[in-house]
Amino acid sequence: MTPGFSFEVIATLGNARAGILHTPHGDIETPVFMPVGTAGTVKAMTADELRAPPLDAKIILGNTYHLYLRPGLEVIGGAGGLHRFAAWDRPILTDSGGFQVFSLAGINEIDDDGVTFRSHIDGSKHRLTPEISMEIQRVLGSDIAMVFDQCPPGDADEAIHELALARTTAWAKRCRECPRADGQAVFGIVQGGIDTARRLRHMAEITALDFDGYALGGLAVGENLADTYRILDEVAHQLPADRPRYLMGVGTPADLERGIAAGIDMFDCVMPTRNARNGYLFTSGARVNIPNNANRLDFGPIDPECPCATCRTHSRAYLRHLYLAKEILYARLATLHNLTFYARHVRRLRDRILAGPH
Amino acid sequence: MTPGFSFEVIATLGNARAGILHTPHGDIETPVFMPVGTAGTVKAMTADELRAPPLDAKIILGNTYHLYLRPGLEVIGGAGGLHRFAAWDRPILTDSGGFQVFSLAGINEIDDDGVTFRSHIDGSKHRLTPEISMEIQRVLGSDIAMVFDQCPPGDADEAIHELALARTTAWAKRCRECPRADGQAVFGIVQGGIDTARRLRHMAEITALDFDGYALGGLAVGENLADTYRILDEVAHQLPADRPRYLMGVGTPADLERGIAAGIDMFDCVMPTRNARNGYLFTSGARVNIPNNANRLDFGPIDPECPCATCRTHSRAYLRHLYLAKEILYARLATLHNLTFYARHVRRLRDRILAGPH
Numbered sequence: 001m002t003p004g005f006s007f008e009v010i011a012t013l014g015n016a017r018a019g020i021l022h023t024p025h026g027d028i029e030t031p032v033f034m035p036v037g038t039a040g041t042v043k044a045m046t047a048d049e050l051r052a053p054p055l056d057a058k059i060i061l062g063n064t065y066h067l068y069l070r071p072g073l074e075v076i077g078g079a080g081g082l083h084r085f086a087a088w089d090r091p092i093l094t095d096s097g098g099f100q101v102f103s104l105a106g107i108n109e110i111d112d113d114g115v116t117f118r119s120h121i122d123g124s125k126h127r128l129t130p131e132i133s134m135e136i137q138r139v140l141g142s143d144i145a146m147v148f149d150q151c152p153p154g155d156a157d158e159a160i161h162e163l164a165l166a167r168t169t170a171w172a173k174r175c176r177e178c179p180r181a182d183g184q185a186v187f188g189i190v191q192g193g194i195d196t197a198r199r200l201r202h203m204a205e206i207t208a209l210d211f212d213g214y215a216l217g218g219l220a221v222g223e224n225l226a227d228t229y230r231i232l233d234e235v236a237h238q239l240p241a242d243r244p245r246y247l248m249g250v251g252t253p254a255d256l257e258r259g260i261a262a263g264i265d266m267f268d269c270v271m272p273t274r275n276a277r278n279g280y281l282f283t284s285g286a287r288v289n290i291p292n293n294a295n296r297l298d299f300g301p302i303d304p305e306c307p308c309a310t311c312r313t314h315s316r317a318y319l320r321h322l323y324l325a326k327e328i329l330y331a332r333l334a335t336l337h338n339l340t341f342y343a344r345h346v347r348r349l350r351d352r353i354l355a356g357p358h
Numbered sequence: 359m360t361p362g363f364s365f366e367v368i369a370t371l372g373n374a375r376a377g378i379l380h381t382p383h384g385d386i387e388t389p390v391f392m393p394v395g396t397a398g399t400v401k402a403m404t405a406d407e408l409r410a411p412p413l414d415a416k417i418i419l420g421n422t423y424h425l426y427l428r429p430g431l432e433v434i435g436g437a438g439g440l441h442r443f444a445a446w447d448r449p450i451l452t453d454s455g456g457f458q459v460f461s462l463a464g465i466n467e468i469d470d471d472g473v474t475f476r477s478h479i480d481g482s483k484h485r486l487t488p489e490i491s492m493e494i495q496r497v498l499g500s501d502i503a504m505v506f507d508q509c510p511p512g513d514a515d516e517a518i519h520e521l522a523l524a525r526t527t528a529w530a531k532r533c534r535e536c537p538r539a540d541g542q543a544v545f546g547i548v549q550g551g552i553d554t555a556r557r558l559r560h561m562a563e564i565t566a567l568d569f570d571g572y573a574l575g576g577l578a579v580g581e582n583l584a585d586t587y588r589i590l591d592e593v594a595h596q597l598p599a600d601r602p603r604y605l606m607g608v609g610t611p612a613d614l615e616r617g618i619a620a621g622i623d624m625f626d627c628v629m630p631t632r633n634a635r636n637g638y639l640f641t642s643g644a645r646v647n648i649p650n651n652a653n654r655l656d657f658g659p660i661d662p663e664c665p666c667a668t669c670r671t672h673s674r675a676y677l678r679h680l681y682l683a684k685e686i687l688y689a690r691l692a693t694l695h696n697l698t699f700y701a702r703h704v705r706r707l708r709d710r711i712l713a714g715p716h
Contacts, residue, residue, distance in 0.1 A: 040679060044686040071679040078655050087671045297436050313445045321429040328402040328689050
């Protein structure tokens with residue numbers, strides 16, 4: 001592995017693992033959920049709030065596509081990298097930009113060398129290749145860079161899948177040769193849709209390249225949940241045992257539990273932050289839709305079992321009012337709660353692995 | 359004065375005073391700037407952030423009109439009042455709703471008993487009278503309630519001014535007789551536009567009613583700044599010396615300095631919070647318009663002399679990026695800075711009074 005990085009599995013329970021990923025910016029207990037900091041900020045949150053227990057986020061994710069388009073590399077590079085630009089001193093993982101180029105950007109042209117696309121912000125034309133993606137991630141200075149891959153839609157046909165797989169392997173090789181920031185690790189990405197044999201074949205190609213960790217990409221991109229779970233169950237535990245395993249862009253609390261049981265160590269998803277802003281709050285009981293009239297005169301917390309500052313301080317009635325009045329404070333309080341819920345959910349699952357079989 | 363309230367002037371410099379307003383929810387050093395918490399939240403801020411030094415807000419303002427319409431008295435009353443609803447344990451001053459009824463609400467009908475208006479939120483029809491305003495403020499449970507007054511536009515003619523003055527005096531008498539929350543003080547409001555004689559005549563009428571404090575209303579409502587300052591200079595120091603003097607809805611840092619020199623003790627204004635959200639940041643030097651291209655690669659703080667968390671942690675370049683990306687975090691960081699600027703500005707002016715003549 002890249003110097004400064006190491007991964008140790010300290011307990012297992014079936015395929016599930018509890019571990020520690022050591023990085024130059026600090027240790028990360030796994031399984032871990034990584035809050036998404038799309039544009040240089042986990043939306044509505046300060047770094048201090050992310051670091052404060054009980055949330056205590058050990059690593060966040062930054063989006064290469066978004067940061068490249070705005071504010072751009074001259075600005076983030078000028079600041080000395082994303083950690084300094086965003087005043088975040090713990091680890092950062094950056095994606096490669098590939099997923100956003102295929103899902104967010106305007107009409108794109110894919111060829112064997114890379115992708116040409118139009119910015120969703122101003123329509124301007126840009127190009128990403130394995131080398132450009134790695135160069136952006138080098139300037140961002142993330143602790144973990146992801147290889148540039150092609151993620152086909154869930155319902156893509158056989159030929160598209162095969163072409164995407166061949167490209168993803170070729171691009172992974174090119175990413176492997178690119179200059180990196182000091183101490184920057186690189187994770188490979190396994191594609192292959194919902195065909196187990198294709199997944200395993202691609203896994204063999206990617207793991208042969210010896211990356212610092214491995215991700216499953218192209219899941220939860222439109223396929224049935226049963227297929228997602230089947231691939232997880234059949235593939236995750238076959239990824240190299242001595243490297244962290246990352247399930248990209250997933251998912252619900254139940255998805256995380258299923259992923260951890262299958263042997264996944266790292267997750268990211270916009271669900272806790274985006275749902276918070278849209279009024280959906282996770283609890284140890286039923287999910288709360290904050291604008292519901294039932295909350296109008298409910299002076300209890302979102303979740304009496306939650307130790308976050310929102311639940312310790314504010315009522316459902318107050319949050320409902322802030323939501324309906326479109327107050328900025330609502331997004332802050334709701335995001336803090338949902339991220340705390342996710343952090344505690346994953347920590348509880350880790351503790352269960354550490355406790356061992358009953 | 360109302361039991362639990364007292365006001366002491368501890369130093370003067372010309373007409374300027376440094377004092378302490380003692381209230382059941384804590385002492386307020388005057389002169390003081392009160393952040394505006396329109397709808398049960400100082401926009402984008404938590405109570406903890408408002409209380410934390412160097413901002414250390416000792417009192418905030420709540421808007422009767424807004425809180426009455428949304429979330430309404432059943433909700434705030436059910437929570438046990440505005441302090442508990444918003445989790446703010448320091449003093450709160452509520453306005454009477456009069457100003458918003460005249461400036462924000464739909465076509466209103468004014469008669470000698472009160473005002474009928476339409477909600478700016480849903481067009482529903484409502485009525486405010488001196489008794490209803492005081493009842494709302496009783497349920498909100500503010501520390502300081504304001505009498506319900508009629509504030510004519512700056513360019514109103516003589517007859518309208520005289521009618522508004524007569525009503526404001528009659529309404530002040532009615533407010534004086536209304537039930538209040540436990541320990542709630544009431545301030546009278548002096549109107550009269552920019553005619554000094556009319557102001558002084560109305561001042562005599564209102565001060566004869568013996569309120570806990572007195573406000574100058576109807577300034578900075580469209581008149582020339584020279585007229586505002588002239589009225590301040592000629593009227594403020596004639597308000598009772600043993601009661602706090604409050605200049606409503608004013609203003610710029612320069613306005614505050616002028617008001618304090620004229621003998622004013624309390625101020626409120628949306629300027630620091632609203633300007634922050636709109637990209638205008640106050641500094642010890644020139645005002646900063648954060649989207650300006652000059653800030654693009656400026657990795658220094660908004661104001662190197664400012665001790666707020668925003669200036670200690672983040673660069674102009676980062677704030678500009680957050681502003682352009684419409685990130686919620688921008689509003690938080692900018693509001694914290696501008697409110698800290700106002701708090702320190704007023705505290706410096708207080709220290710100058712305490713230091714005495716040079």
